[in-house]
Amino acid sequence: MATKGKGKDKNDGRKLVAQHKKARHDYLILDTYECGVVLTGTEVKSLRQGRASLVDGFVQIDDREAWLHNVHIPEYAQGTWTNHSARRKRKLLLHRDEIDKLEVKAQESGHTIVPLSLYFKDGRAKVEIALAKGKKEWDKRQTLREKQDRRETERAISAVRRRQRA
Structure with a gap:
């Protein structure tokens, strides 16, 4: 319980699952966005165990929809036939105007969209993505x-x- 007079919690209720630490070294970050991710039940359970890797991940925009590619979320150990494939593409939830801005900027020479971190915020899985230029x-x-x-x-x-x- 928060005490009166204290500032907001440092991490704003975030539980960090994975972070792409080399992204800030390999890319010049121009702009960041927070977006939701469409996940299956076993993916959420695997993330709650803190198992994910963003190292090879990137975002691609197809038909005015943002998709997260190459992010590795391992199969849930107790999962059955409903388990997910580890590197499937996942839909990102962004506002239409944000997607349009990202699409225009990402088409410029040398620009790309990379995931920076994956975390839970108020029980929902979120991804922080960045418009970046390769260094x-x-x-x-x-x-x-x-x-x-x-x-x-x-x-x-x-x-x-x-x-x-x-």
Whole structure:
């Protein structure tokens, strides 16, 4: 139960199932969207066990519908003949205007739509997808260099502050 005067919970009731960690390294994220996913019962049960992989996943728009491809949700261990196939394509639930915007932007050269994370929010499975542009090798190195520089300056600042306190 939330106490009076406290801010919202940090994760807003989200239970993270899977995350595509290399996506932010491999792509320049231009815009993000949260969308629902059409799943079968055994897929939901498998996700509740925390089993999924977004590594090879991508989103494709066909006939003004968004589809999630190559996301691996393993078969539910206690499932019977009703079990799902692990890499089937899954329909994404987005507003029509969001789909139209994504379709136009994704057709530009070098742009793609990738899943960033898969989670439960208020009991519903959600996917955070991003409109992204692929980074070149030198972009990746430059990003790493900037990250290291930022860490070094933070360390130097904290060392100076520690010396001032002593």
